[in-house]
Amino acid sequence: MITRLTLVNFKAFRRLELAMGPLTLLTGLNSSGKSSVLQSLALLLQSFGRGRAASPEEGLMLNGELVELGTARDLLHDDFGPADDLLVTDAPLVGVVVEAGGTGRFIARYDLDEPDEDAMEAYDFPGGWSLLDVPFQYLHADRITPAVTYPRTRQIALGPGFLGVRGEHTVNYLRHHAEHEVPDGPLRHSAATSPQLLDQTVAWMQELCPGVNLNASAVEGTDFVRLSYGFGGTAGINATRRRRPTNVGFGLTYALPIVVACLTATPESLILLENPEAHLHPKGQSRMAALIAAAAATGAQLIVETHSDHVLNGVRIAVKQEALRPEDAVIHFFRGNGSGAEVITPRVDKDGMLAQWPEGFFDEWENSLDQLLD
CATH class of the missing domain: 3.40.50 (Rossmann fold)
Structure with a gap:
């Protein structure tokens, strides 16, 4: 460190x-x-x-x-x-x-x-x-924005696990590692349905937007993956209907790479973050700080602007x-x-x-x- x-x-x-x-x-x-x-x-x-x-x-x-x-x-x-x-x-x-x-x-x-x-x-x-x-992540302030598809790069997802400076490989990484377990400790969210990465990511994202859930899937026959959100019937949105990121807003998609970077941190990790609060409401910013503190408590090192x-x-x-x-x-x-x-x-x-x-x-x-x- x-x-x-x-x-x-x-x-x-x-x-x-x-x-x-x-x-x-x-x-x-x-x-x-x-x-x-x-x-x-x-x-x-x-x-x-x-x-x-x-x-x-x-x-x-x-x-x-x-x-x-x-x-x-x-x-x-x-x-x-x-x-x-x-x-x-x-x-x-x-x-x-x-x-x-x-x-x-x-x-x-x-x-x-x-x-x-x-x-x-x-x-x-x-x-x-x-x-x-050391394993590291560096996420710029200019992170991925809501889009219909994201890159599908197997070498990135299965190799070093680097999410990209804009978090552009986050969706594909999450798709490949959805069943990876977050170790017991400060990062594991007690309200998640399981210790698996996807469920833990959903639980922490719900700290930023109550009721949200997400899904990452491949677009067959292409080099892309798709991210979609559901909202559990909150805010008057139909619970059975999936929403593409372009119809949801910047905050959730902007925050997703940071959530995944923190949840996959190891005691040897170095994580460099620029403006993790971007596009989040005040409570979401506070909860993002709780996640960052939890990652540090596990032994990772985070340097945050x-x-x-x-x-x-x-x-x-x-x-x-x-x-x-x-x-x-x-x-x-x-x-x-x-x-x-x-x-x-x-x-x-x-x-x-x-x-x-x-x-x-x-x-x-x-x-x-x-x-x-x-």
Whole structure:
């Protein structure tokens, strides 16, 4: 499990050191560097992770399956400085240091003669490879939207189990692994009809939309699968009629990859999530936080970018209810300071309260209320 992440000359950061826990929330203003933290790990996984490049000679691959960061010019911090603690050289360097029991240092050299290349010469120090040899999921904020069909890729579904950065392989994965059992523990929903993955997925989706159920099936003779929803007679909808996602709305389909990613997490898993609250109502956002906390409690590591106070409060409630230890919830608040990004880390107490509440940290409700009452 990653305990600390250090970025050097990486995008918005001249130098950034972040403590990490089983559940790390990245919050704060837009364009303050939160996504860069997720992208740095995705970049390493894309370049050197399981089943990817065999050696540092392959280079740091800036554009690929997980992230598209542009060119070396886009990656190097504008006000870059020396990084002699990583590698003594006159050339500008970009560094990502991952601490997880051991220390993995991944260093890329910026070639002044080739600033527009989408690969950078890379160096690594012993210990780095094992830190990246983990099962992982990375789900972008731009996830799958309601559609009539989704890809049917057997290799993806039966191989590494990667759902795709947009969750595009979720429906096919769920179809293949519907009978896989969710282990007994925090993730297993007590209201589900069985411990099988499909029934557990339905139970957690019902936390977001009461009465919903789903079905994943192949479209015969094609390379596609179909997702359909039923609603158990709720909200005046006929219980016997299946609904295609395009007639249901964004929220359920947007949330489905996150639910499946969490339910299939193992104690070795690394899950990177962008905006899990997107298109969900406030209660659904809180329940999504409960699911994320449950995945962390099983031993998986989740790093989550969020703009939702409901997600934040859902994590705090999980701590208060002892579903998650206080030290296992790490919260970082990013804000601009005029010359870069400043990061503040409020501590979560065992009662779910925060040791400090920085200005600008989820305080818009109070600010709006003050204006209404003025």
